[in-house]
Amino acid sequence: MFLIYCPYCEEHREEEEFHAKGQAHIARPEDPEACSDEQWGDYLFFRDNPRGIHHELWVHAVGCRKFFNITRNTVSYEILETYRIGEQPRFTAEHPEGKPAEAVAARAEEVERQEGVKA
């Protein structure tokens, strides 16, 4: 059973309080009608199944009810970080030891600039 740090409650709580909601950062296409069946199917049904670092969407279901993201190692089950919706992960497959803080900030700005793109 995981011990999860809720980035909104700002404390560690037992996994029983949370629900896992699948892969994080799956943005719904801005214009679904413009998607081909294949593109729409990819959005709906296809998910990564990496060995190692994985970003997941969770919800503090019986706590603050907030959705947030977890970066978790699917081999060791270690949770490397939790972060709020709209924020970017520091630990990624490319940066398993953690990106420098500037890189995270830069990426966040880039996302901000692209209108309509959800984190």
Add this chain to the structure above:
Amino acid sequence: MSQSLKQPNRLREGGRIDRARTLSFTFNGKRYQGHAGDTLASALLANGVDIVNRSFKYSRPRGIVAAGAEEPNALVQLGSSEAAQVPNVRATQQALFDGLTAQSTNGWPNVQRDVMSLVGKLGGRFMPPGFYYKTFMAPASMWMTYEKYIRKGAGLGRSPMERDPDSYDHLNQHCDLLVVGAGPAGLAAALTAARGGARVILCDEQEEMGGSLLDSRELLDHQPAARWAEQVATELAGLDSVTLLPRTTANGYHDHHFVTLHERRTEHLGECAPTVDGYRPSRSRMHRVRAGQVLLATGAHERPLVYAGNDVPGNLVAGAVSTYIRRYGVVPGEKLVLSVSNDHAYRAALDWDEAGREVVAIVDARRNPDGELVEQARARGIRIIEGSAVIEAKGDKRVSAARVATIDVEAFNVTGQAETLACDTIASSGGYSPVIHLASHTGARPTWNDEILGFVPSLVKGVHAAGSARGLHDLAEGLADGSAAAARALAALGLSAEAITLPQVDARREGTACALYQVPHEKPTLRAPKQFVDLQNDVTAAAIELATREGFESIEHVKRYTAMGFGTDQGKLGNINGMAIAARCLGKSIPEVGTTVFRPNYTPVTFGAIVGRHCRELFDPERYTALHQWHVENGAEFEEVGQWKRPWYFPRTVNGKKESLDEAVARECLAVREKVGILDASTLGKIDIQGPDAREFLGRIYTNKWAKLAPGRARYGLMCKDDGMLMDDGTTSCLAENHFLMTTTTGGAAGVMEWLELWHQTEWPELDVTFTSVTDHWATMTVTGPEARKLLGEITDIDLDRDAFKFMDWREGRVADVPARVFRISFTGELAYEINVQANYAMHVWKTLFEHGEKYGLTPYGTETMHVLRAEKGFIIAGQDTDGSVTPEDLGMQWAVGYDKPDSWVGKRALSRSDTRRADRKQLVGLMPKDPKVVLEEGAQIVFDPDHAIPMPMVGHVTSSYYSPTLGSGFALAVVKGGQSRMGETVYLPMADGKTHAAEIVGTIFVDPKGERQNV
């Protein structure tokens, strides 16, 4: 030293037992005596009980082999009464108490004379590995018959047939450092951490803290090692920051340092928890520990050698001999032959000799053993036979002799003539395997260490191992290692530890051990007398060799094929030996053959301990509506809907006879259709939605339009997932321009709430809207039927005129003099008012309705009638008529889909996928059975052609089916391929009993198709 009369193997003095306290117990119907401080195993050995069980497969007589958790043979059934039965208890871990009653787990008619043993004697060759698979597989249909007899023959203990009188607790615990094992390393670690001020939990599975110190020959600070253990335990017990848990097994190591500790609180006192100060404590506690760091000081298990006849009672592991002598004052025999590969095991012979019994010989596989203990044995004049091993034990119900020969360990053969030594006990030691089970639970693969000839644990972050648990078997090293590991663990938490002064230990010179697992025999393994590897599952060296010959090369496959390590002991004694044998047969090294994986639990845990208080009435929470008491008082039968208890129907007693479900439902249905009925609909999910963007949000989350819904109006809505499949439905009312009340299905309430939050928080955070669950705040009473208006009119100030308060309107006012919201929503097809009041007013309103309702024939109805009435109208239940593969169009509900809404609402895009546009999708239709008396089975499969060869193409299934008292016929809703264009066609439903029902495809609305009755 001589022996006591009643307990022939009990020493006059020595050991940690209390000879002043004599306890009597019963084993296999015979009474014996032991002492306080005994385990059942030590007491049996004291009484000279050789055979404690029959083996699982061959039914061979078996005796006690070990002294702890690793014991494979001495499994007993405890309990003098039915309710107190506990199966598969290891006698080595059961403290003796007065009146203990135990039986062998296997053996019929008894362990001394077992009819199944014929199989073991004659059948060895007929029961190779995979015997059951190979013999009983064909025909497959007979397996159930075979299995019954195989189980009876084998036996695995039995569970009690009566209710457990004991209670069990779960406790959540937190600590900086959890130390598992209170031997030298664990005590040193706990002391170091505790003196540093850390919050420490120290648990140990034994009755007493101390582990190997309790039977050690060594001195700590010039006094017996056990005394130091007592001093440390006393100091720790005095510290508030330390929780000491004896009789507590760390059973499972789960994610993020979550460790379950099973504390047995009363099992040493009696077979049920005794009454203490007028109350009965819980029998056990499951401590759910979340630790900052974990230190594993779990010690090591000694490996026995694998030689012919090594399962005859009287064969023990060497360390167990020392434990029984030094800790319990019991010598388990008269004449000992000790067969070893290392120095440490020599202490068994020294202890035996000191107990005044004969050591016939020490047989050492090494050519020139020269360690300190070897020299001590020599000095005592004990015969040491070098370069040799016991190759075979002779004897039937007890060892009678040992055949000893020189062997070539490397070449794996016997090099000399065997000598036969008369003896009644053979102790053996092939080295020590660190107890790596808990570390293994974390998923970390252990690694083989050639120096210590054993697997050492790999450790994930935050886990430490110390002492024997990582192969440091020397006492001084173990103590220092425990202390150092605790300091490292504390440092990882940012806590400081003070160095402690460790007790002084005399350095000991130990010779190098040799790698011996299976001992060669004059005959090749396949023809030699049985050499047991896994005593509990009767797996022999020959079975492993055979498995490798049959092509099983991975140790995981060998284990599964032979069942090695699959007993309740998880192969604690045998696995490494088995791997070594497989490695020998395959010409590989042990690490090349693989590692061994252990899983929770370390030792079996009773269901009671796992379940704790979560059983019976506390198994699952029950949710009651505010009207529950009235339902109970009025004889309702209840249905469980999720956690809710809902009235199912209200049977009346007519002429002393209680109505059946069918009778009650028929009466309730007609009451609603002809007069007026009332339903407690409080369980309906209710979500209060507020904010300037509430309306916009509804438009995106529902399939239909919400832009123009005016305050005072309600609308039915469909909610899909983004794959276009229906997930929930319900009505939502506009309370004010920026304020809505959404209703959901009873079972879907929590899921819908989370669904709304998901979309709002992740996709549309720019929308200003909030959601609040108000399910429990409002009680809902549905008054429905032709007389509903008249009845409600008597107790409300709301204008119920049909033009002032139209169908799908809602009004605020007073009902029975309390504030209420009344919704003209109908789930029955009749005139209906759903009255919502604050839940704590509900009983008053409900009773007032009944005070006024008698003259109108007001009838309470339950969920079953609700289902019949709604199905007659073709109203679906999401989750019953749909299953996650049904679109609104499949339901024929295009009218509730806003294709031209400006935004791409959830589910819209998917409705134009090629798959959702197929003409032969399963579509919701009505079915009328040709025989009106037939009520089709829900879930029954539908076919077009009942004469088609099996397998028939299945084209759909029944989703809802009832008998309609209004129609005087059975009727059903079903999904059928292309059903909406098959009106009037006949379909067939072949049933399991061979009957085939015929039914006509009809529309989904069976009563009042134009909807006139609800709109009056």
